[in-house]
Amino acid sequence: MSYQANLRVWRGDDDGGALQEFTVEANEGEVVLDVIHRLQQTQAGDLAVRWNCKAGKCGSCSAEINGMPRLMCMTRMSTFDPSETITVTPLRTFPVIRDLVTDVSFNYEKAREIPSFTPPKELQPGEYRMQQVDVNRSQEFRKCIECFLCQNVCHVMRDHEENKKAFAGPRYFIRTAELEMHPLDQADRRDLAQDEAGLGLCNITKCCTEVCPENIKITDNAIIPMKERVAGHRYDPLVWLGNKLFRRP
Structure with missing residues (x-):
């Protein structure tokens, strides 16, 4: 089963930025990182996001999802209602390099x-x-x-x-x-x-x-x-x- 997920993703760098809205396909069993990758592939090829193992063991894909610090690879899309807008922003405590990537x-x-x-x-x-x-x-x-x-x-x-x-x-x-x-x-x-x-x-x-x-x-x-x-x-x-x-x- 697939549906159109509503995303708001922070785009910008250390000089400033803003949340941008996207509609991206999401499939059953996927996690937020899957949808972010699909967004990269289909609509925002220059979106910066840090990730590595996609198994919850490298700690690379940390972000704030609806204001809660989480690993994107361990946050299932099924956590959210399909009609809900999911907001993805970089870690707030550290300086932003670009988009979802921060200087840690x-x-x-x-x-x-x-x-x-x-x-x-x-x-x-x-x-x-x-x-x-x-x-x-x-x-x-x-x-x-x-x-x-x-x-x-x-x-x-x-x-x-x-x-x-x-x-x-x-x-x-x-x-x-x-x-x-x-x-x-x-x-x-x-x-x-x-x-x-x-x-x-x-x-x-x-x-x-x-x-x-x-x-x-x-x-x-x-x-x-x-x-x-x-x-x-x-x-x-x-x-x-x-x-x-x-x-x-």
């Missing part, structure tokens, strides 16, 4: 600021041993496909461009938590998370968790535990007393 280089800059995995010097690859519960915790965080939907929806950056300099965002709180909770990692990233990554700016509204296509419990399993670790490190009176008694920095 901010995220890679933040990634480089996080110290890498630091195992004990006496252990060689192949000698690492971990409890299964620790493996499971890391595996959840490693499911991240870097679609940056969580970064896009986080209002700390979305509504306040000036915060980007001092705020890494939920994707990099996941990465910091993964390393900080790793039983073999020797680096201490708690001060970095608070002072340089802006962990304290997060007010745990869970909007990042709601849009994660991999269903990572970003807030409950990464951000809140990291806040607890920072608070214990800095403000626990017993820790403070121990540091004074044993003259630890």
Whole structure:
């Protein structure tokens, strides 16, 4: 079964643009990305859209569909009524390059600021041993496909461009938590998370968790535990007393 889908797609670049209306054929079982590709093929050959795997694993086709950050390849057309107009716009938090393609280089800059995995010097690859519960915790965080939907929806950056300099965002709180909770990692990233990554700016509204296509419990399993670790490190009176008694920095 096919029908004519009504689309409104943002066209433009960093100098500005506008929503344009199109009517495009849609078929049973298709996703939004299929219809965007058909629009490219039949009416707007110069439409810029980023995609790769079409299987929900590369994170490339992130966009805002009717105002909700989603993967276009994982959003079925059957989600919408055939008479409904579907609005597709680029991620709002990042600068637009052209049409639906945004400049997400901010995220890679933040990634480089996080110290890498630091195992004990006496252990060689192949000698690492971990409890299964620790493996499971890391595996959840490693499911991240870097679609940056969580970064896009986080209002700390979305509504306040000036915060980007001092705020890494939920994707990099996941990465910091993964390393900080790793039983073999020797680096201490708690001060970095608070002072340089802006962990304290997060007010745990869970909007990042709601849009994660991999269903990572970003807030409950990464951000809140990291806040607890920072608070214990800095403000626990017993820790403070121990540091004074044993003259630890």
